[in-house]
Amino acid sequence: MRPEEYALIVLRRWWLVLLAAVVAGGVAYAYSISQPKTYQVSARLMAIAEPPDYWMDLYAKNRLASYGDLINNAPFVAEALQRANLDIDVGEAMSGLAVGRNSDSNVIQVVKTDTDPERAAAVVNALAEAFVARAAEENAQLITEYPTGTEGVKRNTVRVEQLDTPGPPSTPIGPRVKLNTAAALLLGLVVGVLLTFAAEYLDDTLRTEEDVDRYLALPTVAGIPRA
Numbered sequence: 001m002r003p004e005e006y007a008l009i010v011l012r013r014w015w016l017v018l019l020a021a022v023v024a025g026g027v028a029y030a031y032s033i034s035q036p037k038t039y040q041v042s043a044r045l046m047a048i049a050e051p052p053d054y055w056m057d058l059y060a061k062n063r064l065a066s067y068g069d070l071i072n073n074a075p076f077v078a079e080a081l082q083r084a085n086l087d088i089d090v091g092e093a094m095s096g097l098a099v100g101r102n103s104d105s106n107v108i109q110v111v112k113t114d115t116d117p118e119r120a121a122a123v124v125n126a127l128a129e130a131f132v133a134r135a136a137e138e139n140a141q142l143i144t145e146y147p148t149g150t151e152g153v154k155r156n157t158v159r160v161e162q163l164d165t166p167g168p169p170s171t172p173i174g175p176r177v178k179l180n181t182a183a184a185l186l187l188g189l190v191v192g193v194l195l196t197f198a199a200e201y202l203d204d205t206l207r208t209e210e211d212v213d214r215y216l217a218l219p220t221v222a223g224i225p226r227a
Contacts, residue, residue, distance in 0.1 A: 009200045010193055017192030024188030029181045037172035039117040043128045044163040047106045060106055060158045068099045068108050071127055080130035086122055093123045117168035128162045135160035
């Protein structure tokens with residue numbers, strides 16, 4: 001079949017392509033606007049090795065990896081909420097919570113996605129502050145446990161600093177109404193085109209002399225002109 005014949009098949013049932021696109025786009029739009037708005041807040045935390053040499057830097061990265069696991073731990077989240085005097089359920093605080101870290105970096109990022117921007121900011125800042133406090137407490141404990149080497153311990157510690165103190169965001173990250181609708185329209189067009197070919201395949205009507213010759217290999221005696 002020649003390319004122009006494929007085009008004719010689609011043009012013959014253009015309404016089916018249009019209908020599929022409109023239905024898909026309409027459903028996606030209706031679904032998207034019915035979803036609650038979501039907001040995202042993030043804060044960065046840096047582990048600083050003291051002194052800043054290669055081995056201490058490597059140690060800081062390892063400590064940071066273990067700290068990242070700690071943030072997603074329910075008891076730690078509960079402790080952070082209590083420190084900040086936040087009346088937020090632990091489950092709500094952990095919902096949409098994620099910790100990201102580049103293996104080559106001394107920085108981790110605490111991210112929370114929530115339908116309430118103020119709650120998202122409060123939880124992220126509470127976790128970041130508790131994280132910094134926990135690191136400081138561990139350093140102090142090392143000094144207490146090794147009093148004879150206090151100066152050495154002080155010189156070989158990992159200090160954590162909070163790089164961001166985010167506030168409640170004003171712009172939601174979702175739902176992405178335009179993107180979802182556009183993607184659904186495109187998908188609807190593809191489905192519509194496939195439906196036209198399926199309908200053409202199932203349609204055994206012979207419309208032209210070429211159809212008679214192609215499918216039956218018989219001569220055409222007469223034809224009915226289009227009105």
